[in-house]
Amino acid sequence: MTLTPLVYWAQRHEEIYLRVELTDAQNIAVCVQENILRFRAQGHGAKGQNEYEFSLEFFLPVKPEERRRLKASRHKEEGFVSLKTGYLFVYNLVQFLGFSWIFVNMTVRLFIFGKDSLYDTFHTISDVMFFCQLLAAVEVLNAAFGFVKTGVFPTLIQVSGRNFIIFVVFGSLEEMHRQPVVFFVFYLWSAIEIVRYPYYMLGCFNTEWKTLTWLRYTMWIPLYPLGVLAEAVAVIQSIHIFDETKLFSIPLPKNIGTSISFSYILHIYLVLMFLGLFINVRHLYKQRKRRFRTKKRKAN
Ligand SMILES: CCCCCCCCCCCCC/C=C/C(=O)SCCNC(=O)CCNC(=O)[C@H](O)C(C)(C)COP(=O)(O)OP(=O)(O)OC[C@H]1O[C@@H](n2cnc3c(N)ncnc32)[C@H](O)[C@@H]1OP(=O)(O)O
Numbered sequence: 001m002t003l004t005p006l007v008y009w010a011q012r013h014e015e016i017y018l019r020v021e022l023t024d025a026q027n028i029a030v031c032v033q034e035n036i037l038r039f040r041a042q043g044h045g046a047k048g049q050n051e052y053e054f055s056l057e058f059f060l061p062v063k064p065e066e067r068r069r070l071k072a073s074r075h076k077e078e079g080f081v082s083l084k085t086g087y088l089f090v091y092n093l094v095q096f097l098g099f100s101w102i103f104v105n106m107t108v109r110l111f112i113f114g115k116d117s118l119y120d121t122f123h124t125i126s127d128v129m130f131f132c133q134l135l136a137a138v139e140v141l142n143a144a145f146g147f148v149k150t151g152v153f154p155t156l157i158q159v160s161g162r163n164f165i166i167f168v169v170f171g172s173l174e175e176m177h178r179q180p181v182v183f184f185v186f187y188l189w190s191a192i193e194i195v196r197y198p199y200y201m202l203g204c205f206n207t208e209w210k211t212l213t214w215l216r217y218t219m220w221i222p223l224y225p226l227g228v229l230a231e232a233v234a235v236i237q238s239i240h241i242f243d244e245t246k247l248f249s250i251p252l253p254k255n256i257g258t259s260i261s262f263s264y265i266l267h268i269y270l271v272l273m274f275l276g277l278f279i280n281v282r283h284l285y286k287q288r289k290r291r292f293r294t295k296k297r298k299a300n
Contacts, residue, residue, distance in 0.1 A: 005045045005052040012206045021045060022052060034061045084147055089204040091138060096197035098132040103190040106183065118180035122170060125186055126177075132193075133159075133166050154283040157276040162189065164269065165231050172248070175241045181234045188227040192219055217288040224284065228277045235270055239263045 006021035022043035029040045040053040102125055109117040109124065136159050143152045165185060170176050199216040202208055240263075242248065248262035 003045065003047050003050050003052045004054045005043075007054060007056075010206055012208065016058075017206065018056075020052075020054075032062045035059070037062070085204050088142070088147065089201055091135075091142075092197045092200045092204070095132055095135065095193065096201065098128055098135075099190045099193035099197065102128055102132070102186060103194050106187055106190070118183040119178045121180075121183040121186055122177040126166075126170070129166060129186055129189075130171075133163055136162070151283065154280050157280055161231070161273065161276050165234060168248075169234050169238045173238055173241050173245075176234065176238055179234070179237060181230060181237060184230040185227070185234060188223055188230055192223050192227075195219055213291065217284075217291050220281075220284050224277065224281055228273055232270060232273060235266050235273070239266050242266065 008019040008021070010017040010019075018037075020039060020041070022041060022045045025041045025043035027040075027042050029038075031038050035058040036055055037058065038053070038055045040051070042051050043049070045052050106117070106121065106125060139148075140152060140155050140159055142148045143150050143155045170182060170185075176182070195212065195215045199208075199212050202212065242262040246259060246261065248265075249259040250262075251259045
């Protein structure tokens, strides 16, 4: 008589996770033909040491590339997966706490001090923002090493774009510290992150909260163009300061001229910014379509 092991089923977006309750499993045979998955192995299950098998019929055929992933997800990888999940969860939690502190602090200060709070955002918030944005560089590595299913380039654009603004435009010019534009840039950045990171945290446990998913894939529509616009204002405001202070200017040999102002780089950066905006808006639009298309299909 064939014995059937306990099989746990979990499902998210376009993936199905099956956990077969067998310890010391050996001679594992898993195959997927069209929409049927067959499993057989020897191991210790509910009826002791035995041979166990089961087959499952899916609603639709399994994509060939998904079958490969299925074969690869064996015992040895489980430890790595839980380590990766733990690492991602802690990373997302730290970022969530950092950006929540920024957002709440700025909101409370706005209510208490009104317009005056716009002028000292840099002094009250910049340390935590420096920390969170430096840490965000990890996201490029996460994408590059395949820890998360996302493109390296959009992440690189996002992280380097923000870090250029915070470290070069704001950080190096004291004259920029008291500009209200700092408030708008920091507020727009943190508004999206207090939604994005909890969304990822839930994702680490294959869980989702529909309202949060909707917010994650919708809020960028007004926030991203506004954020880039605020950053462009900051860059434009800094141009004459770089010209006057000659900070970061490139000295030239005497017979050619004095120096090349850093403001030339800023003009090029302004163009890159709108190119970056276009690339990332297109990326986020695709992610949104993918997410909501999957959902609609499931609902039908
Ligand atoms: C070569 C350098 C050139 C430099 C040029 C510079 C030009 C600069 C121009 C641009 C300047 C931008 C400045 C920024 C402004 C602002 O931020 S304004 C405020 C509004 N901003 C936003 O809305 C953008 C927020 N940021 C993002 O959304 C991301 O950073 C992103 C890279 C743009 C898109 O994220 P992405 O990861 O690709 O998409 P998701 O759908 O969220 O994720 C895909 C899947 O990956 C999983 N995942 C991702 N990260 C994590 C994680 N940390 N932990 C766990 N899981 C993660 C995620 O769950 C998804 O998986 P599934 O759910 O299974 O699909």
